[in-house]
Amino acid sequence: MKSLYAILDIDRKDKKKIDELAKQIDSSTKALNYYNDNHLIPSTKELDKIGEIHNLNPYQIMIEMGIYSQSLKALLSQKGYEISKLLGIQQNIKKKNHKITYETELGKLYQGDCISLMNTIEDSTVDLVFADPPFNLNKLYPSMMDDNISKQDYIKWTESWIDECIRILKPGGSLYIWNLPKWNVYFSEYLSHRLTFRNWISVDMKFSLPISGKLYPSHYSLLYFVKGEKPNSFKPDRMAMETCPHCYKELKDYGGYKSKMNPKGINMGDVWYDIPPVRHSKYKKRVDANELSIKLMDRIIEMSTEEGDLVFDPFGGSGTTYSIAEIKKRKWLGIELGPTDIIIDRLENKIDDQVHLEKVREKYNSLFPEKIKNERIKKGLWTDDSFLCHT
Ligand SMILES: C[S@@+](CC[C@H](N)C(=O)[O-])C[C@H]1O[C@@H](n2cnc3c(N)ncnc32)[C@H](O)[C@@H]1O
Known part of the structure; x- marks a missing residue:
């Protein structure tokens, strides 16, 4: 252009x-x-x-x-x-540029270009696509790919892999794209003409220093679209009430109808405040790439798939998606342009992610996690049990 x-x-x-x-x-x-x-x-x-x-x-x-x-x-x-x-009609020449590097009973990992791999995947076979591409921020990835291309080329490249993701997605399958709002505004427009919009999820996270003359960028965008009218699978976890870590009182007013609240927790919204950036060396698998939080992947996979469903992530990185899919007994397909040894190592030692994930999940699907509930009872604060006792 x-x-x-x-x-x-x-x-x-x-x-x-x-x-x-x-x-x-x-x-x-x-x-x-x-x-x-x-x-x-x-x-x-x-x-x-x-x-x-x-x-x-x-x-x-x-x-x-x-x-x-x-x-x-x-x-x-x-x-x-x-x-x-x-x-005129252009012949699309498809060159194979990927090879398998690891396999489990549930999944296959490839090294190479994601579009080349997708070209070999049959139409309408994948239940969930999650994509966390490079953001064109001039980052140095182990794959040494060029992360500083023109705006037009970045959009053109993204549209080409999105097209393939859409083709391989099953009717009722879900597509999530993680990116900066400045890019996702373009991709949401592109997707709106091809899939059904579900949500623009804002994930609260400070990702840079304040920029003078601009609002402080403080959320990532997670686009959520579905192929066809509605998703085959949609079961979001319910969230615990936010409470003060010191006095255990609730931090927000949930409308005053406490006895009407669902003891399984609060409906998940489209602004997520609780996703940590992965900084902790214990959980960060590599220092030089944007590894995503386990909590984020767990939430997406839980919400949009069932056990045995097929999950595809075209941008492997450190393999967060594949590890969580493996732990949650989903089939998966993965690919990374650069070396895949970090992903293989992570999958071989998936117990680390599993232990972390169990901790994360303890806090879902109840109004108050066990420890908080006990503290509130000690302090004479209400819990969902208080209502059960009166009925
Ligand atoms: C932002 S990282 C993904 C991080 C990943 N979500 C995680 O949690 O570890 C993007 C990755 O995509 C890889 N990549 C870039 N272009 C690719 C392509 N054409 N095919 C496959 N992988 C690619 C990069 O090497 C980089 O590791």
């Missing part, structure tokens, strides 16, 4: 020409550079004027930039036959 200046045949360094164009369209050089550098469409008025000056139809500019408004999409859709003929 071309940049604005490439379409107008303007050199980004040619300040004189840009100044002149800015003057002609009653805009500023700064605004034009901003559109060009961030791959944004100028406002309608500016676009019309640019079109007039350069003898270009504004729609042509949009098409060459690869940015489509609803009205342009409608026009293209009316002319679909002619356009597809004009473009």
Whole structure:
């Protein structure tokens, strides 16, 4: 996709020409550079004027930039036959670029490119896809992949693996994509035209230093879509009430209808405050990658699959998804572009994750975990038992 200046045949360094164009369209050089550098469409008025000056139809500019408004999409859709003929049919050459490195009774781990592996997976066979791709933040991964590509290339690459994920997903299967909000806004739009939107889950986590002139980025986005109308499996855990770690009183007002509360806990919401970043060396399998929390993966797998279902994660990293799938008796398929020895080691020693997971799960599906309940009883605070006693 071309940049604005490439379409107008303007050199980004040619300040004189840009100044002149800015003057002609009653805009500023700064605004034009901003559109060009961030791959944004100028406002309608500016676009019309640019079109007039350069003898270009504004729609042509949009098409060459690869940015489509609803009205342009409608026009293209009316002319679909002619356009597809004009473009010709491109043969999609699929090269095999993956090999198996480990196998258990439940799963298979590959080393290589996830799209190459997905090309070999049959349509509609996977129950859950969870993807935590690189965020294009110029990080150094052991695979030495380029994590600093252009915005357009990153979106194009993401759409290509999303297409494959959708193809292999069963009807009623769930797809989750973990990314920064700045990327997931694009992918949620793309997915909305292909799957059914369920939730944009905000996972509260400070992931960088405050940025001057911007709100402090403090959540990751977890997109949750389903293929078809509704999920085959949807059983979210119920959460314990939040209580003060010192006085054990509840921290939030849940509406005052205590006796009406479900003793199994509170409905899970779409803002998750309780997912820790994996920093603890005991749980962090490798120092140089974004290993995800076991708690997060457990929640997703529990919510969207049954025992025996097939889970696929195209971006292995340290293998959090595969380890949790293995422990929870789900079938799984995994792949990592870089070395897979860390994942293999983790799967061989899955007892570590299992012990950690058991601790995590002790706190679900009751209003108060055992220890908190006992402390509240000692302090004369209400528990769900107080209501049982009165009935
Ligand atoms: C953010 S990490 C995933 C971390 C993982 N969720 C975990 O908890 O450990 C992304 C991983 O994707 C891998 N990767 C990047 N491109 C890939 C590709 N085309 N195919 C397979 N893996 C890829 C990177 O090497 C990196 O290890």
